[in-house]
Amino acid sequence: MVETKSIMIVGVGGQGSLLSSKLLGRLLLDEGYDVKVSEVHGMSQRGGSVVTYVRFGDKVASPIVDLGGADMVVSFEPLEAARYCAYMKEGAIAVTNTQKVDPMPVITGAAVYPEDPLGMLEKKGMKVDAIDALALAREAGSVRAVNLVLLGRMSRYFDFSLDAWMRAIDACVPPKFIEINRLAFMLGRGE
């Protein structure tokens, strides 16, 4: 009996989190798990806070992750990582990009971007693994490959074989972008 694990992929609408959840879903399916992936489309696509839930195990019931339920948060943006603190289990890990994106209330001056959002998470006992995914994505050849850098980083916390990840990339990415995405994944993984 494999206990159901919950991952949240969070970020800003338009950053490419949908590909991450699709690829993760593919991998977990190929590894023989029951998987549920839940997204919200529509209005939240437009630069708002977005969240995707990925849950896997022997038999998954709820498609969404509730407060105190996430084993891992993968975040495209530090403020968004902090936003989902209450959804994390005690001592859960946040794998996050360090590139900040100001939300509109900060842009208009109605609010201030917190000085150290990741520190706020750590203060609550969460582990934080932060990388400059944008720089690594550039190194791989495309700023749009931030999602694969982050997946590479999160892959360090799972026992799935590198082959399995590569097969999932091949299955989910258009052929002409496979090389860049594989490279981005490896840079994130640190190999």
Place this chain on the structure above:
Amino acid sequence: MSGNDAVARGLYEAGCRLVSSYPGTPSTEITESAATYDEIKAEWAPNEKVAMEVAFGASLAGGRSFCGMKHVGLNVAADPLFTLSYTGVNGGMVICVADDPGMHSSQNEQDSRHYARAAKVPMLEPSDSAEALAFTKEAYEISEKFDTPVILRMCTRVSHSRSIVETADRVEKQLVNYEKRPEKYIMMPGYAKRRHPIVEERTRALVAYAETSPLNRWEKGDGKLGVVTSGTSYQYVREALGDSVSILKLGMVHPLPEKLILDFAASVEKLAVVEELDGVIEAHLRSLGLSPIGKDTFSLIGELSANTVAAALGGSVPAHRDLDEALPMRPPVMCAGCPHRGLFYTLAKKKITVMGDIGCYTLGAQPPLSAMDATICMGASVSSLHGFNKIRGEESEGKTVAVIGDSTFMHSGMTGLVNVAYNATNSTVIILDNSITGMTGHQDNPTTGRNLKGEPAAKVDLEALCHALGIARVRVVDPYDLATCDTAITEELAVAEPSVIISRRPCVLLKSVKAKPAVRVNPDKCRACRACMKLGCPAISMKDGRAVIDSTLCTGCTVCTQLCRFDAFEQGEA
């Protein structure tokens, strides 16, 4: 596969021949996915009422048909629905309605189950993708067996969650023979009076079916707690309470069984109903003399979750840790380069009262633009502007407009414009023509010149249409040109006749729209006056006392360059 893809797959496997829908989150992808099957004629209709009537025509012709919509779309299509209940079908007909508890992308969170009860048609509610596929196919069997349209009720968490399904081959269905049957299909009083008893008899037959149908599943637990539930709530109950709980999972949520529920209730010590939004199932249980835990404990508002179910019914709720301070919100915003921005900036600057409508441009209501006064439903901008101007006359006619997108105008703005002309107010309607249905993720519509399958199609000429509807003054502006927008709005508000301004510029996210080089800020010229911040452009922010532009977001629309008094913005080079 997502719940929406699974419904589309179910349509394919069931031999459905025609799909007609209007896009609406969270239902949109069903029809997009159905369009990928060559065997299905799939179309975007101008609105949900048209879609349902097209599906009825296809059913009458003997083919299996389908229409899909979001919950508020069923309000638009309610007119045919109630009478289709009387006529019944020829080929099987399934109507999908996708509810949005929690209002992720909607203007209300109405519970569509009331429609099934009110229109007296059966409603099925799947709880994951596998059931979405299976129930879609079963819905056609019920439709044809009981001679009724069948509603398939989805919700955001089923539509947009992906889970495992098993697919099968398509089974082609022969067209059902068409014969003229006025007593069944012409619903004038004499015939309709004879159809109503048939509807009531059908409901009794469906209740009998519900008692034994495998759609309604009794999952036995230890007998202490029994929960009656359906749809996504079922998943939360399973998640929260594990295997010990007894569950009566209702796959058919209208009509509801009686004996099955009474037997279930008698088998458990404590009885609860877990359902999102209204207490529809609970009301039925109470009518049977039962007193379950229900809406006295669970909210009528928003979504449920495993934790809310666990907290109410004795499951374990995991601890969580809140941050010590509140974080800045991140609401959705108009994209950098959005053609709506220039127009809304102009409306805000001129302090115009704006009757809004449904689409991306509803984001114009958000700060810093805050250029909207009311938003109700599809098409309401035009009609409510007329009513507003009727009451306030010249005072408001000179400073009030309606804004409505191209697709929304096709949906139900046209009739409002006819009314403006016919009942004569000097109203000014702005059609935001971005050449696509934007909010729902880029669907073609009758103004784009392409159909759902991507083929060239008849293209509505908006200018000619507005003229034909009785509006003599129709002018077109480019929303990237602030001065022209300003002049057009001033002049059209001033004239003593109704007018239309078409603000025309394709959505910046369309693949056919190529971004221009990013605008740069010359830090020596920027005086930090923050005038550019009034645009609410996500590409512009203040860093170290100067405006800066995020070159990865900027599309080179140059609207900001037009309002900087110090010429600090410089157009990039190609």
